[in-house]
Amino acid sequence: MADQPEPRRYGRGLFLVTLAGGLSSLAWGKAAWSHVTGVVSPIAGAIAPILPTQGWRIYTVSDHMPTFDPATWQLKVGGLVETPTTLTYAHLRALPRVEQISTFHCVTGWTVPNVHWAGVRLQHIFDLVRPLPEAGALQFVSAEIPYVDYLSMPEAMLHDVMLAYEMDGKPLPREHGAPLRLIIPEMYGYKNVKWLAGINLVPHPEDGYWEQLGYDRDAWVGRSNGYSS
Ligand SMILES: Nc1nc2c(c(=O)[nH]1)N[C@H]1C(S)=C(S)[C@@H](COP(=O)(O)O)O[C@H]1N2
């Protein structure tokens, strides 16, 4: 397909942390992770070392990346909910924190193993806003207009879906979507919306940014129209 979800590729050297020398501890981290085959172990965060991950490519669809100011940032959660709520960054960070180690797959074929994420589960957002019974999906709106994508309610409730505010033990870097991005390890990267600004509860999933350009709405890793490895 001519349209690959990598319209802009920033210089990788700018962002990659290069580990000099031996990586014996990587084997340790991989062993800790591999028995859960890419999904979350409840104890993974406790047993695995936090290592800078490698192999990322930074993608955007607009000219510049959104900026993050903790004093003014907001996450607006609305749509089919009982109580539309605007979270500040302080409120977000006060929600119950979870950690996980999961592997990130872009549909174009690159993979980053063992990414250490911290953030919140959608359930804790739901506890605040209380979705109405007719809410069958979530629309994730990026501050990078017009990037948007959707998850069905069952997809959003998968155990390792997360709104992540830390990556590899540090606040989510700007180029990876600061301060908050969606993580759904079971699906290709294009579902993992960066620079989250809003979540709207809607009746049904619709086509997100890359799906309007031909990619599968159901972006299951290995089972959709990307590479199978
Ligand atoms: N807002 C926004 N989110 C986005 C994208 C984007 O261009 N803009 N690209 C997606 C794609 S195709 C991938 S593979 C991942 C890449 O994540 P990274 O830029 O943190 O490496 O982000 C996803 N989320």
Ligand SMILES: [Mo]
């Ligand atoms: Mo991607």
